[in-house]
Amino acid sequence: MSDSLTRGIETLRAQMDNRVMSYLSSCVHCGICAEACLFYTETGDARYTPIYKTEPMRKLWRQEYTFWGKLAGSLGLHSKITEADLADWEELVYDGCTMCSRCSMVCPLGIDIAYIIRKVKEGLAAAGYSPPDLVEAGNRALEIGSPMGVTLTTLQATIRAQEKETGLAVPLDVNDADYLCLLSSGEIAGFPEFIGSLAKIFKAAGVSWTISSDYFEATNTGVQLGNSKLAATLIERIVAAAEKLQVKYVISPECGHAYTTLRWDAPNIIGRPLPFRVVHIMELLDELHRDGRLKIQGITDARLSYHDPCNASRRGGVLEQPRNLLKLVAPNFVELPETGAMNWCCGGGGGVSSNERADPLRLKVFSAKKRQLDAVLPTGLVTACSNCRHMLEDGLEDNEMQDIELLGITELIADHLAGEHG
Ligand code: SF4
Ligand code: SF4
Numbered sequence: 001m002s003d004s005l006t007r008g009i010e011t012l013r014a015q016m017d018n019r020v021m022s023y024l025s026s027c028v029h030c031g032i033c034a035e036a037c038l039f040y041t042e043t044g045d046a047r048y049t050p051i052y053k054t055e056p057m058r059k060l061w062r063q064e065y066t067f068w069g070k071l072a073g074s075l076g077l078h079s080k081i082t083e084a085d086l087a088d089w090e091e092l093v094y095d096g097c098t099m100c101s102r103c104s105m106v107c108p109l110g111i112d113i114a115y116i117i118r119k120v121k122e123g124l125a126a127a128g129y130s131p132p133d134l135v136e137a138g139n140r141a142l143e144i145g146s147p148m149g150v151t152l153t154t155l156q157a158t159i160r161a162q163e164k165e166t167g168l169a170v171p172l173d174v175n176d177a178d179y180l181c182l183l184s185s186g187e188i189a190g191f192p193e194f195i196g197s198l199a200k201i202f203k204a205a206g207v208s209w210t211i212s213s214d215y216f217e218a219t220n221t222g223v224q225l226g227n228s229k230l231a232a233t234l235i236e237r238i239v240a241a242a243e244k245l246q247v248k249y250v251i252s253p254e255c256g257h258a259y260t261t262l263r264w265d266a267p268n269i270i271g272r273p274l275p276f277r278v279v280h281i282m283e284l285l286d287e288l289h290r291d292g293r294l295k296i297q298g299i300t301d302a303r304l305s306y307h308d309p310c311n312a313s314r315r316g317g318v319l320e321q322p323r324n325l326l327k328l329v330a331p332n333f334v335e336l337p338e339t340g341a342m343n344w345c346c347g348g349g350g351g352v353s354s355n356e357r358a359d360p361l362r363l364k365v366f367s368a369k370k371r372q373l374d375a376v377l378p379t380g381l382v383t384a385c386s387n388c389r390h391m392l393e394d395g396l397e398d399n400e401m402q403d404i405e406l407l408g409i410t411e412l413i414a415d416h417l418a419g420e421h422g
Contacts, residue, residue: 005083008127012060012081015119023111024061027051033103033113038344039096042365048096050103054116056081056089056123090129093120095358099224099257099350100310105342114315121226131355134225141221141234147354148185152213158188159211162196170199173245174210179284180247180276181209182218182238182262184255186386194254194386197414201285204417205293209251212241218258224351228269235266242276249277251284254408256309256349256385260316280312281410282384286321289328296328297418302405304330305378307369307392308343309385322384322409329416330382336372344368348391366395373404380405382412 031049034040039048046052062069063078072078101114124130137147144151159170171177187194202209215237222231242250252259261269263278279287288294306326312318319340326333338344346369347362369392373381381396381404383389389406396402 002083004127005081005086008086008123008129009060009081011126012057012120012123013064015122016057016061016065019112020057020116020119021061021065023113023116024054024058026109027111028109030108033107033111036102036106038100038102038347038365038368039361042367043361047092050097050113050117053089053092053097054113054120056085057116057120059085086124086127086129089120090124090131093117093124094131094134094355095352095361097350098310098345098347098352100345101315102310102342102345105314118223118226122228125226130225131357133355133357134221134351137351137354138221138225138227138230141217141219142230145215145237146185146217147219147221148189150185150188150217152216155183155188155211155213155216158192159195162192162199165193166196166199168196168199168203170195171210173213174208176246177208177210178247179207179209179249179251180242180245181211181251181253182258183211183216183253184218184258184386186219186255186390187253190390191386191408191411193411194408197408197411200414200417201288201294201410204295204419205288207288207293210245210247212245214244215241218253218255218262220258220261221351221354223257223261223265224354231261232270235262235270238262239270239274247276249279250274252278252280254281254384254386254389254410256311256316256388259318260311263316280316280318280321280384282312282318282321282325285410285413286324289325294413295418296413296416298329298416300330301332302330302380303332303334303378304380304382304407305334305336305373305376306339307336307346307381307383307388308340309383309388310343310345310349312384313343314341318384322382325409325413326382329412334376334378337375338372344372346388346391347395348387353387353391362391363395363398366391366398369395370399370401373401378404380407382407382409384409
C-alpha cells in the first residue's frame with residue numbers, strides 16, 4: 001500500500017466519529033436524498049447521488065465496525081479501499097458536490113450527508129486526491145492570506161478607490177471598534193463597491209467598525225478543501241486580528257460558507273470558543289433597521305427575487321433578514337419556487353467554482369436554477385454571497401439570460417439610504 005493511500009485511510013479512520021457511525025448505521029437506502037441533489041437531478045447520473053459520494057467512508061465503516069464486515073475481513077473476503085477508489089471519489093466529492101446540504105434537509109432519518117462528505121474530503125485531501133486548483137488556492141491562502149492572491153496592497157488600493165467614490169473614510173486598523181469586518185477575495189476583486197456600500201451604511205447608522213490589515217479574508221479554503229489544519233490556521237488568523245484590535249463582533253460579509261464556518265463550525269475546528277460574536281452582514285443590517293438606525297428611502301419597481309446562498313440560509317439560518325431588507329425597497333419582490341432553506345444551489349459553492357475542471361459540470365447543473373427563474377421571471381436577482389454572484393453571472397450568461405440583473409443586497413440597501421449618504 002502506498003504512503004499516500006495509507007495516509008488517506010488513516011485520516012478517514014480518524015474522521016469516523018460517533019456522528020458518522022450513527023449516520024452510516026441508520027441509512028435505510030431509501031434514495032430520497034438523491035432527488036434533492038442538483039448534481040443527480042440535472043445529470044441523471046447515479047454516481048452523483050449524495051449517499052454514493054460517502055462510499056469511501058461507508059466502506060471503511062462496514063469493514064471495521066460491522067459484524068459482517070469484520071467477519072469478511074477475517075476471511076480475507078472484503079474489498080479494500082484502493083488508489084483507484086480515491087481517484088474516482090475525488091471527482092465525485094470535489095466537482096460533483098457543493099456541500100449545499102440540500103440532501104441533508106430531506107433525509108427522513110436526519111442524516112447530515114454533507115457532514116459525511118466533508119469527512120470524506122479530509123481523507124482524500126490527506127492522500128493527495130484534491131483538485132490542483134483548490135490545492136493552489138489553499139497554498140495562496142496560507143502564504144498570501146487570500147485564496148485568490150489578493151494582497152494588502154491590492155486591498156488598500158481598492159479602499160482608496162472606494163473612498164474617492166463615496167467621499168467617506170474606510171477605517172483600517174481602528175482599535176476598540178465594535179465591529180471587525182471581514183471581506184472575501186471575490187468581493188474585493190469582483191464587487192469592490194461592497195466596501196463603499198458598507199462605508200455609506202455604517203456612517204449613516206453610526207456603526208463603529210474597522211477592517212484589519214493583519215487579516216481581512218473571510219473565505220476558508222481549508223473547509224472547501226477538507227483540510228482541518230488549514231481551516232484552523234485561517235480561523236486563528238481572524239481570532240488574532242480581532243483580539244489585537246479588541247473588537248466585540250466580527251462581521252461575516254456576503255459569503256455563504258465563510259459565515260457557517262466562522263459562526264457555527266469555528267469553535268469545534270480550533271477547539272475553543274471564539275472571543276467575539278459573529279454576525280452575518282444581513283443580520284446586522286436587519287438589526288440596524290429594527291433599531292431605527294438604518295433609514296431607507298425610495299423603492300425600485302423591479303421584480304426582484306432572492307437567491308438564498310446555501311450556507312448562509314440553509315446551514316446558517318439567515319433566512320428572514322435578507323427578505324426583511326428586500327421588502328423595504330422592492331414591493332414587487334417575488335419568491336423563487338423551492339426557496340429559503342430548500343433553495344437550489346447555484347452550482348458553484350464548496351470550492352466548485354475555484355476548480356476549473358468542474359466548469360462544464362457546474363454550468364450543466366445550473367439548469368436547476370434556470371428552472372426556478374423561468375417559473376417566476378424576475379427582472380433582477382439579488383443574493384448575499386459573492387461566490388454565488390460569480391456563479392450566477394456565469395450561469396445566466398451561459399443560458400443567455402443576461403437580461404436578469406444581478407444585485408448584491410448590501411449595495412441595494414446602500415443605494416436606498418435616506419439622508420446625505422443615500
Ligand atoms: S451537499 Fe448538495 S451537492 Fe452535495 S450531495 Fe448533498 S445535495 Fe448534492
Ligand atoms: S435519504 Fe437518508 S436514509 Fe435515505 S438513502 Fe439518503 S441518507 Fe440514506
